[in-house]
Amino acid sequence: MAKISLTVNGRAVTANVDPRTLLVQFLREQLRLTGSHVGCDTSQCGACVVHLDGKAVKSCTTLAVMADGHEVVTIEGLAPDGAALHPMQQAFYEHHGLQCGYCTPGMIMTAVDLVQRKGHELSEQTIRDELEGNLCRCTGYQNIVMAIAAGAKAMAPGGAA
Amino acid sequence: MYPFKYHRPATVRQAANLLAKHEEARPIAGGHTLLPVMKQRLAAPPHLVDLSHIEGLGEIAMQGRALMIGAAATHAEVAGSATVQAAIPALAELAAEIGDPAVRHRGTIGGSLANNDPAADYPAAVLALGATIVTSKRRLKADQFFQGLFTTALDPDEIITKIMLPLPKKAAYCKFRNPASRYALVGVFVAKRPGDVRVAVTGAGADGVFRLSAAEAALQKRFHSKMLGGLHVAADGLTSDLHGSAAYRAHLIAVLTRRAVEAAQARPDKVAAQPAALEPVS
Numbered sequence: 001m002a003k004i005s006l007t008v009n010g011r012a013v014t015a016n017v018d019p020r021t022l023l024v025q026f027l028r029e030q031l032r033l034t035g036s037h038v039g040c041d042t043s044q045c046g047a048c049v050v051h052l053d054g055k056a057v058k059s060c061t062t063l064a065v066m067a068d069g070h071e072v073v074t075i076e077g078l079a080p081d082g083a084a085l086h087p088m089q090q091a092f093y094e095h096h097g098l099q100c101g102y103c104t105p106g107m108i109m110t111a112v113d114l115v116q117r118k119g120h121e122l123s124e125q126t127i128r129d130e131l132e133g134n135l136c137r138c139t140g141y142q143n144i145v146m147a148i149a150a151g152a153k154a155m156a157p158g159g160a161a
Numbered sequence: 162m163y164p165f166k167y168h169r170p171a172t173v174r175q176a177a178n179l180l181a182k183h184e185e186a187r188p189i190a191g192g193h194t195l196l197p198v199m200k201q202r203l204a205a206p207p208h209l210v211d212l213s214h215i216e217g218l219g220e221i222a223m224q225g226r227a228l229m230i231g232a233a234a235t236h237a238e239v240a241g242s243a244t245v246q247a248a249i250p251a252l253a254e255l256a257a258e259i260g261d262p263a264v265r266h267r268g269t270i271g272g273s274l275a276n277n278d279p280a281a282d283y284p285a286a287v288l289a290l291g292a293t294i295v296t297s298k299r300r301l302k303a304d305q306f307f308q309g310l311f312t313t314a315l316d317p318d319e320i321i322t323k324i325m326l327p328l329p330k331k332a333a334y335c336k337f338r339n340p341a342s343r344y345a346l347v348g349v350f351v352a353k354r355p356g357d358v359r360v361a362v363t364g365a366g367a368d369g370v371f372r373l374s375a376a377e378a379a380l381q382k383r384f385h386s387k388m389l390g391g392l393h394v395a396a397d398g399l400t401s402d403l404h405g406s407a408a409y410r411a412h413l414i415a416v417l418t419r420r421a422v423e424a425a426q427a428r429p430d431k432v433a434a435q436p437a438a439l440e441p442v443s
Binding site for chain 1: 162163164165166167169189192193196197199200209211213237260261262263264266267343
């Protein structure tokens with residue numbers, strides 16, 4: 001077992017893990033943060049995307065021990081303790097950017113990362129290119145793309161959803 | 162995934178010692194090849210040596226007339242580096258097109274080279290640019306480094322520390338992506354260097370990345386896509402699989418080589434690296 005200390009959604013966490021524990025397993029099974037999903041488990045689908053030190057990563061392809069000393073934010077960390085939804089979550093809600101919802105946490109974490117890197121005015125093509133690592137098998141991405149464009153604007157200082 | 166012992170060395174020397182000491186130990190940086198392979202139980206290293214805590218292993222800087230990229234630099238760091246964008250824009254563009262954004266945040270240049278996947282993008286750049294791969298033991302020329310599918314000159318206890326890339330006058334990378342996996346079905350990197358022209362092909366070779374000597378010879382005379390009019394790429398030695406026949410890949414090589422040369426020609430000529438003076442390519 002290895003002892004790890006990290007920050008998850010702003011809270012300090014210390015735990016003992018088997019080194020082969022994936023970050024997503026640790027989050028879901030030990031911390032009971034089940035918002036991050038395991039879809040493909042092969043780093044293709046993006047349902048498990050969380051932020052590691054502010055950057056979108058696939059938590060199914062990261063070891064929990066490699067997050068030791070780092071900062072993790074999951075979908076639960078975007079609107080903590082039942083606070084108002086994050087602007088990107090609100091945009092997915094308003095634009096119906098989901099059907100079954102399985103891919104949604106990863107989509108939203110990827111979208112927030114995208115806005116942090118590329119700003120608030122995102123072209124449709126940019127959004128579609130950036131979603132290369134997030135698969136949705138229900139919709140056709142149309143509403144997801146609309147939601148991200150709207151959420152990006154809403155995330156701007158003073159922006160409205 | 163089978164259990165393993167996890168090690169976290171603070172220096173390259175410590176890491177190399179751990180690899181030497183434990184048979185079948187494997188280094189891990191971003192883990193974006195090794196972890197999927199371990200999950201499939203295709204690899205079961207009893208020891209993992211984590212390189213991600215070694216200070217300075219991901220540094221990017223100009224060193225004399227060469228661009229130095231630390232082995233642990235992620236694809237996103239290479240793509241976003243103003244130094245790389247100014248020195249070898251084709252390399253920044255290549256890095257920006259590897260995998261997807263989340264993969265680019267974790268995957269590293271050293272890991273990609275050490276793995277030498279036949280469809281990886283970096284090997285084509287490193288081979289065409291005539292880079293030197295610096296390891297914990299020695300310096301390896303790109304031509305010696307790649308030795309076939311998933312095979313390199315690296316010893317089991319040898320760690321890539323940095324890649325030294327001499328600056329080309331012009332360079333460009335063109336790839337044709339598999340529409341489903343988005344991996345390069347064929348990728349061609351063309352580099353017009355101060356003394357010669359080098360062309361390297363990934364995705365197509367049955368033995369992995371290789372140089373396209375016929376195109377190099379033609380472009381040596383004059384670096385222009387017109388020189389490739391008579392270029393015939395033989396299908397011998399190329400991969401044939403469900404994604405494309407060897408003949409199809411041969412055809413793609415010729416097309417992409419021409420496109421890469423055209424893309425390189427369209428860039429302004431470059432004498433020396435002046436990172437601050439050139440517009441970054443987004």
